[in-house]
Amino acid sequence: MTETPNLSLPLIQPSQAQKHVTVNEALVRVDAAAQLVLQETGRDAPPASISDGFCYAIGDAPSGDWAGHAGEVAVADNGGWTFLAPRQGWRAWDAAGGHAITHGAAGWVADGFGASASGAGARFVTEEAIHDIVPGPQNVMSITIPAKVTLFAAAARVVSDVTGTAASWRLGEAGATDRFGSGLGLLAGSYADGLLGQPQAYYADVPLVVTGEGGDLSGGQLRIALHYLAYALPGI
Numbered sequence: 001m002t003e004t005p006n007l008s009l010p011l012i013q014p015s016q017a018q019k020h021v022t023v024n025e026a027l028v029r030v031d032a033a034a035q036l037v038l039q040e041t042g043r044d045a046p047p048a049s050i051s052d053g054f055c056y057a058i059g060d061a062p063s064g065d066w067a068g069h070a071g072e073v074a075v076a077d078n079g080g081w082t083f084l085a086p087r088q089g090w091r092a093w094d095a096a097g098g099h100a101i102t103h104g105a106a107g108w109v110a111d112g113f114g115a116s117a118s119g120a121g122a123r124f125v126t127e128e129a130i131h132d133i134v135p136g137p138q139n140v141m142s143i144t145i146p147a148k149v150t151l152f153a154a155a156a157r158v159v160s161d162v163t164g165t166a167a168s169w170r171l172g173e174a175g176a177t178d179r180f181g182s183g184l185g186l187l188a189g190s191y192a193d194g195l196l197g198q199p200q201a202y203y204a205d206v207p208l209v210v211t212g213e214g215g216d217l218s219g220g221q222l223r224i225a226l227h228y229l230a231y232a233l234p235g236i
Contacts, residue, residue, distance in 0.1 A: 038056060071085075116207055128224065131143065170182040
């Protein structure tokens, strides 16, 4: 036996020279896996700048120094890379998404995901974004209610005062501009508690819109959060 069964930590062999090399490699892997933080998931090319200890979940078509390591975790180590093969049930923190994720049949998925053996499943998602208001009567936001989800709420908080001639603002979508709130306050700390009376199914991507009431918008910043149930199809 040359390595451990779970983390593939290299074992010191009888009469081995430079034992410290083997021990140090094992420590690097334990250091990464014990409190696993993934800088990105599904990345195929190594980053141009490497910071020792940073970890990346490799995608399905890796290139460069990651070639041949699809689905593994790349750990930056002394200017190079050490690789871990994640097993079902591993948990990590998604630094880019700001939430916990778990490795299963469908790869890395946000916590709260119930999956079948083939990868079918469902999960509850909270997605957040910042919107900088631009001048005009209405803003179409970059955050979008994704297709094939059931939305429970769209909430918002004023981060910096909403300015302009508008006396208040509303949050919604095209055709229902007040679906998630109207008569909303302009000052920092004001909020929209856009809980739906009945969960709404969406079959196409739908962007949110913010609309001035009684005038135009000119500036300010909003933090938007979507709360929805998403699902995944079974595998082949």
